[in-house]
Amino acid sequence: MDFLRPDTLAEALALKSQRPDAVPIAGGTDVMVELNFDHRRPAALLDLTRVPELREHSTENGVVRIGAGVPYVRIIEELGGALPGLAMASRTVGSPQIRNRGTVGGNLGAASPAGDTHPVLLAAGATVEVASARGVRFIPATEFYLGVKRNALEPDELITAVHVPATRAPQQFSKVGTRNAMVIAVCSFAVALHPGEQRVGAAVGSAAPTPRRATEAEEFLSGELTATDQWESPKPLLDSVKRRFGELVAQAASPIDDVRGSAAYRKHALSVLARRTLGWAWQDYTGKAA
Amino acid sequence: MRVNVTVNGEQRQADDVWEGESLLYVLRERLGLPGSKNACEQGECGSCTVYLDGVPVCSCLVAAGQAQDREVRTVEGLAEGDALDPVQEAFVEAGAVQCGFCTPGLVVAAHDLVNRVPQPSDPEIREALAGNLCRCTGYEKILDAVKLAAQKKSAR
Numbered sequence: 001m002d003f004l005r006p007d008t009l010a011e012a013l014a015l016k017s018q019r020p021d022a023v024p025i026a027g028g029t030d031v032m033v034e035l036n037f038d039h040r041r042p043a044a045l046l047d048l049t050r051v052p053e054l055r056e057h058s059t060e061n062g063v064v065r066i067g068a069g070v071p072y073v074r075i076i077e078e079l080g081g082a083l084p085g086l087a088m089a090s091r092t093v094g095s096p097q098i099r100n101r102g103t104v105g106g107n108l109g110a111a112s113p114a115g116d117t118h119p120v121l122l123a124a125g126a127t128v129e130v131a132s133a134r135g136v137r138f139i140p141a142t143e144f145y146l147g148v149k150r151n152a153l154e155p156d157e158l159i160t161a162v163h164v165p166a167t168r169a170p171q172q173f174s175k176v177g178t179r180n181a182m183v184i185a186v187c188s189f190a191v192a193l194h195p196g197e198q199r200v201g202a203a204v205g206s207a208a209p210t211p212r213r214a215t216e217a218e219e220f221l222s223g224e225l226t227a228t229d230q231w232e233s234p235k236p237l238l239d240s241v242k243r244r245f246g247e248l249v250a251q252a253a254s255p256i257d258d259v260r261g262s263a264a265y266r267k268h269a270l271s272v273l274a275r276r277t278l279g280w281a282w283q284d285y286t287g288k289a290a
Numbered sequence: 291m292r293v294n295v296t297v298n299g300e301q302r303q304a305d306d307v308w309e310g311e312s313l314l315y316v317l318r319e320r321l322g323l324p325g326s327k328n329a330c331e332q333g334e335c336g337s338c339t340v341y342l343d344g345v346p347v348c349s350c351l352v353a354a355g356q357a358q359d360r361e362v363r364t365v366e367g368l369a370e371g372d373a374l375d376p377v378q379e380a381f382v383e384a385g386a387v388q389c390g391f392c393t394p395g396l397v398v399a400a401h402d403l404v405n406r407v408p409q410p411s412d413p414e415i416r417e418a419l420a421g422n423l424c425r426c427t428g429y430e431k432i433l434d435a436v437k438l439a440a441q442k443k444s445a446r
Contacts, residue, residue: 001308003353003355025353027351028356029351031353033333036312095420096399096421097346097421100346100347101351
């Protein structure tokens, strides 16, 4: 096995193009588990923790660009105001030790259907920035997840950043697990209000081969809110609306039975999470708009 | 490969390190520092917690090569000579040790907490130690020890 240690992004991209078989490693919270358990023996590791370009975040034109190597703890501490949903999901990742190391870039690279940040990235309308020696391209989060632990990266590409619109509108994230810390989601859900576009974003995690948008639920709720002029003058949501939203979210999922929970439980739990998180987000919006 | 790393203030060198090896393995098996414990090897238990450049991490999830030229502080590096750190004293005094296996990780995690938060509340302690498992389930005494450690620290 080779251990490749680039000091700059250009060097990292050059190495990845020469060695497409090299596995990128940042926080190591997924890659090292696979190595420790002998599940994977890559030909090379490409250590990205020395690449300064990946450890920065910046905000331009209302969009936050988060370098792929920014750990969760910094998203929580430095970006909680602009990206409430992502910060919320980041707080549920692993434990303090894991949040000190783990990164959104790694979450995207692993592309586990259970990754905590995916539903938020989908609901918030994020874009994944990837680069290779050939250049940079931008992949909407909605097109990034291709299958169980499969993403849209080419073998010579690295995830360099994720772009998430900054917002003042409410966002919520919730996940089901057996305890608060160190939990792989049984299922998870994110909702984001986009008052400017009169649109609601909603997505499920750990309930399909990939993280997935709940498109019908989004359209139903967006239509309902616009038709009743609620973006301008919000009123408490009818229970029937919240309930229907929850049903449509559950319908968007195609979960399996596994050790963490049954498919039926996941669908039921998702409808509850959707109803509750929407309630919280809307209460927040009603308060802000009033 | 060779790994050069500062451990507890001392420049150390490990040779013949396998590229897929963890920092934990290097510390325990190559540098003779068995304080950090090896249990889950997947970041679940926290018993291998060390500081890496001042930040608590699970050393089982750090590739050895990632520690090159970095600073590591293990549980062995908390005491000053024979004088225990207030966190270590508090664990002894509160009896926050049963089998002792989780203790080094908890001591490092608690050390970080009381350095960041001088008077941590119960929820803050629980949150800070959420990544450290004690299978003897001696958590009550551990909570007592962290509170005592905070008092000792502020008294100094």
